[in-house]
Amino acid sequence: MKKISWYFLMAWRDSRRDQSRLLLFIAAIVLGIAALVSTLSFGRNLREDIDDQAKELLGADMVIYSNRPLSKADEMLLDSLPNRHSEECSFASMVYFVRNGQSRLVQVRAIEGDYPYYGELETTPAAADTDFREKQEALVDKTLLLQYGAKPGDSVRIGELSFAIAGSLDKAPGRNEISMTVAPPVYIPLRYMEPAGLLKKGSRVNYQYYYQYLQGDPEQFAQQIAPRLEAVGLHYETIAMRKNRMTNAFQHLTEFMTLISFIALLLGAVGVASSVNIYIREKVSDIAILRCLGLKARQAFLVYLVQVLVVGVLGSVLGAGLGLVLQQLLPGVFKDILPLETRFRVVWPAFFEGIAVGVIVSLLFALLPLLSVRKISPLLTLRVSLEPVRGRDPLRWLVYIVILGFIAFFSYLRMENGRKALVFTVSLLGAFLVLTGIARLFLFLIRRAFPERWPYLWRQGFANLFRPNNQTVILIVTIGLGTTFIGTLFFVQQFLIDQVTTSARGGEGNMVLFDIQPDQVKGIEGLAGQYHLPVKQEIPIVTMRIVEVRGQRGDSVLGQVANGGSHRRGQGFGERMDSNAVGRWVFEQELRVTYRDSLTGSEKLVAGQLGAPVSGPNDPISISLAEDFAKRWNIRVGDPVVFDVQGVRIATVVGSLRKVQWQRLELSFFVVFPRGVLERAPQFDVMITRVNTPEESARFQRAIVEKFPNVSVIDLQLVLSVLDEVLGKIGDVIRFMAGFCILTGLIVLITSVLISKYQRIRESVLLRTLGATRRQVRIILLLEYFFLGTLAAATGILLSLVFAEALARWSFEAPLMIHWVAVAEIFVAIMGLTMLIGLYNSRGVLNRPPLEVLRRED
Amino acid sequence: MLKIEKVSKTYTAGGRTLTVLDNISFQVGESETVSIVGPSGSGKTTLLGLSAGLDRSSTGTIELNGVSLGALDEDERAVLRNQYVGFIFQNFQLLPTLTALENVMVPLELRGEKHVRARARELLEQVGLGDRLHHYPAQLSGGEQQRVSLARAFANRPRILFADEPTGNLDTETSELVAGMIFDLNRQAGTTLVLVTHNLDLAASTGRIIKLGKGHIVSDETSLREVPSDKKKTL
Known part of the structure; x- marks a missing residue:
């Protein structure tokens, strides 16, 4: 056995003239390692940032959510909680910019109290955060102000009231750029919501109650009151829950980034293997001479392995260093997605993990060509025409298996899920084989043709x-x-x-007007006529709740949840349920339901028959459910379902299932009633029309906002x-x-x-x-x-x-x-x-x- | 020192079998100098490769220093080469990334010897390259490269030296110089020499000439000529 130092000495001597080339080979993995180190570091920093900023993300110790106005009992329950609290109602509404007469659908957030208790609403000017709460003023999203050329001091009209713009809202706790883009927020004081006449029948409002818990442990407090909240169908979130939710969500993001980086590294490693292959082919005569002088096959292999090891370490260290630089760019790349401030910190474990992965990957891939060194015959010193490497080497298969094993192991470390790691490894292998196959096929075909x-x-x-x-x-x-x-x-x-x-x-609608009250329908039809716009569709909507399915009563299901029964709190998408249990969400949600006797273009009947119009009080009421809705919540054709339509109970039977294309720009419904049942129920309308130009759209929207301030408009251009x-x-x-x-x-x-x-x-x-x-x-x-x-x-x-x-x-x-x-x-x-x-x-x-x-x- | 008995070597290419050596037998004694001559394709280089353990024969046995090569695997033959065999090649076969000194040191390092630098330096001085120790092969002339190769061949004090057309790539004057050195070092070390060459003058300088033709030994004769003494002095 030769001393290790001799292999290093010989590797150094042998590579003297090729060191820059060897470094060049390894450059292929530098970027992959840099990406890996930066994403690993970024992921770890992000977790720490979420931990540090969880309070600011929620803005309070606990938030209670409801999608319906509180009942007397709910109010008593919330009032009994011994803490500071703030209240917020948020809903979609039109905002009208008085200066230029333009309007747009926004997310109005009407608040009362000192929310946020942690973090702040960042505004320009800074005092605007406190000013708007005291006066009839609004905080408007900064991008919205820019888009509509408005500035602090101008007026906006929301509903029937005008608000002076107190300032621009630059940042709000827990909100990222994307959520601000989808629903740009406008904050107003809660006390003006009623006078603005914004809340009409059917308005979809989310209520949030923010609590600051000043005595003791907020989490413990949340656990104590949780059963009472769940019993009345109220949701809540604490800082720890928000922290978990955010950590899980961003873990997927950083996992995705890490795996892409790993793929880039593997691609680079394939490049390294290819370069090392060329290098070894050029070294064949040197290896043959050494073999002639008495160097054993294993020793020759080790001399070249040392070379690859050294450049692998150098390339990996270089890549890891570059990763630290790259890491500083990532917060900029993700700024629109992240709802929090990310800070740069060097994460040494990630740095060293990157180096280790880089060295292992470069060595493993280089092993494939390096193995051939063992097969180089000393006879080549006498006969240059000899085939440099002869015969198949079973060790290559072992290397392939180790490479696949390492990919599976690394992806398992990242995803902590054996099945996902296996799928990732097999998919990667498949993609690589397909790409190689296509590349070879193309080359073959072009060469022939x-x-x-x-x-x-x-x-x-x-x-x-x-x-x-x-x-x-x-x-x-x-x-x-x-x-x-x-x-x-x-x-x-x-x-x-x-x-x-x-x-x-093809002449279909491209503008949707919603929250139209029954007494506004004629007026809006008339207004559309004045602007020569066709009324393509008028859809009545009735809000209701499901209270019973197959004999399972909503109040008892929610009660069981509160007591930790079989309808668990987290029961949701993809989770297993008892074969007869109905998802709790069914009972919690306020549903928007329409009635009609035909299918729309985006629907297809997949089971049963659409319900016939109901003409007498004893006629059965056959409703139709969206297929995915029914499947998800375990409701089948023939099941009896009882609805609470604003205080009136209506017993129905599921008569059919529809397959719905939700992605189409049409109004689609989970539940469709037959005609003859809901016509007299309190309802509101949605109207669909078609505008031909952006100017026409702006003019019509302005007229709607002026005359019907509670009606909201979405046009295709905006979507x-x-x-x-x-x-x-x-x-x-x-x-x-x-x-x-x-x-x-x-x-x-x-x-x-x-x-x-x-x-x-x-x-x-x-x-x-x-x-x-x-x-x-x-x-x-x-x-x-x-x-x-x-x-x-x-x-x-x-x-x-x-x-x-x-x-x-x-x-x-x-x-x-x-x-x-x-x-x-x-x-x-x-x-x-x-x-x-x-x-x-x-x-x-x-x-x-x-x-x-x-x-x-x- | 070298015993070749009924050795044949066949290659299969494109479904055809080609016999390069056919039932060759001869022996070379200790300190003996032997030339193998013959036209191109007669099997000279193949015989040299087999004799030095660089390849395996198809049939027959080869014994080198009393060890049967057929019983050894490639790594064992490598150790044997390192202990008992020296090589000189037509195209020098120096490692291009190593200096002259390092090229000579390698066989000694492979044996795990100590003071290898001093021994290599001494050998290079002996072949007249004391001032070219740290030059790379590309910085040396053909004659100088072959002298480095010569020093390397004698570095491990081989019992047998195999030389494949050692002057084939050199001009006449340099050829004579290098040939003189080979014989001189060989005589000093008492090494057995097996030389493959086209050069009949060079072959005549060995004690015995084996002539090959189409894979067979055509003749095996003793030569009486010696290397002129004036060429020895030019070392």
Whole structure:
């Protein structure tokens, strides 16, 4: 057994002239490690930030939520709680900007008390937070002010009252940019809600009661009163619950980021394996000499393993250092998603984990080509024509298994779920095999179909992809996978926008007016007539609650929940229930129900028959449920269901199930009653019309807000712009992470070009010696990168279209519309980038004098 | 020292079997110098490779220093080479990333010897490269590279030296110089020498010439010529 130091000495000697090249190989994993360290550190910092800022996120020690006005008993219960409290009512309403006459749907938050108790409503000017509570003033979301050109001191009208704008709302506890975009908030004092006439029949209001618990442990207090709250169907949240909820939510986000980083690292590692393979092939004669001089196979293997180990450690340390820099960018990338301040702290465990993973991954992947060192025959010193490495090596399979095992182990560490880790590993293997398969298939087909009559420059450029030791397949895979991520994201985003826009094509409605009271229907119809707008649909809506299903009474189910019975509190999506138990949510929710005798375009009957109109008091009332609603809450056709329609009990039977396309811009309902039952119940209307231009929309909205201030309006333009902005913000995060894969691919491309540079110089010199001009050589190189970029982009786009189509079909149940212009844009971008980087790194190839190279050949 | 008995070597390529050596037998005694000559494709280099344990014969037995090579695996043969065998190649086969001194040190380091630097330095001085110790192969001329190779071959005090066309890549003057050195060092160390060459003059400098043709021994004769003494002095 030789001393370890000898292997290091020999590795140092052997790599003397190649150290910069070895570092170049390892550059492929630097970015992956940087991404890994930054996301691991960011995740850990985020958890700590959530811990530190949980109070500010909730703004109070406990919040009690209700989606209905409190009953006398509820009020007595809340009043009995011995703490400071504030109250908030939030609901959607139109706000009218008096200065420019424009209006928009916003989230009005009417508050009373000193909420938030922790953290603050950040406003400009700072005093606006206190000022607006004392006067008839409003705090308006800063983006809204910018969009509508309003400023503090201007007026806004909400309902029947005007409010002076006290200031702009810059930040509110627990709210992120996306939630502010979807529902921009306007705060007003609660005492003006009634005079503003905003709350009419059917208005959907959320009530929140914020408590600051000054004596003792708030969590203990929450546990004590929880059964009483649950018994009356009130929800609550404490700081610990918010902390858990946020930690869980962001854990998924950071898990996703870490796994993408890991994929980028693995792609880089595949690049390393490919580069090490070339390196070893070039070292074959040196290894044969050493073997001739008496070096054993295992010793030769160790000499090269040490080289890879050293550069692996160096590359990993470099990557981890870069990760610390990158970590500082992440809060900026995630600022729209995060509802809290994130602070930069170096997380040493993440730093060292990144280094360890980097070293292990680079070693494991490099082992594949390194194993061949053991097989190099000393006979090569005498016969250069000998095949350098002969025979199959069963150890390669062992390495493949260890690599897969490590991927599964790492993903298990991140996700703490064996099944998910297995799915991730198998999917990754599958994606890699598919990408490799497609890349090889493309190469095979093009090689066979390539026209022999094409000009020489084209043929030579294409043939260059197949030069000895080429890395064509690995380049297609790495750049292709990055393209797949970005392409899939883009196509799905486009698909969602298409879903909204197409639903309004062909003369269908594109503006929804809701909260219309029965006495306002005629007036609004008349107003629409004045503006020459058609009334496409008028939908009556009645609010009600379910009180009994299959003999199970809502009050007893909620009571059982309060006492920890079988209808557990967390019973929700995907959780197991007793086969006969009905989900508790069914009894808690206030439902909005319509009545009609036909299906809409977005519905399909999947079981039973739609209920016939009811003409007499003894006729059975056959209702129709949305299929997914019924399945989720365990209600079946034939089940008796009793509703409480604002104090009146109505017994019904589930007569049919409908499959509903919820993603269409139409009003869809969980429950549909037959005609003849609800016509006389207290109700409100929703009206759908169609506007043709944004100007027409603005004029009509202004008229509605002026004459019917309680009526809210959503137009398609608003939905589209919000959707676009939200998807854009989420997309930024995904694009940022996918960028690591693309960049890794490009680094592999750079290393590949630089590794084969001497070979390219030789080819260029030979061609120039034979009479080719520099321009012709440059065209050949350009064509080589053109083919490479084309293949990588085509592979990535093909896979992303398959993924997007699968998502569209299975998740959204609608066919994908392919935007060929967008496809072409992605294609050109990826191909162009590949050509640019390839050509830039080959610039030295053309400048070498032929004689210099030919002499070197001697 | 070297015993070859009924050795054949066949290769299979493209479904065809090619016999490169066919039933070869001969012995080389201790301190004996032998040339193997013959036209291209006669099997000279294959015979050298088999004799030095770089490859396995298809049939027959080869004994090197009393050890049957057929019974050894590749790693055991590597140890044997390191202990008893020296090599000189036509294209020098120096490690390009190692200096002249380091190239000579490697076989000694592999044996785990001490004071390897001093021994390597001494050998390089002996071949006239005392001032080129820290030069890389690319910085040396062909003749100088072959002298480094020579120093390396003698570094581990081999019992047998295999030389494959040692002057094949050198001009006439340098060839004579290097050949003189080979014989001189060989004589001083009492090493057995097996030399593969096209050069009949060089072959004539060995004590025995085995002539190969189409995989068979055509002749096995004693040579009486010696290396001229004036060339020895140029060391």
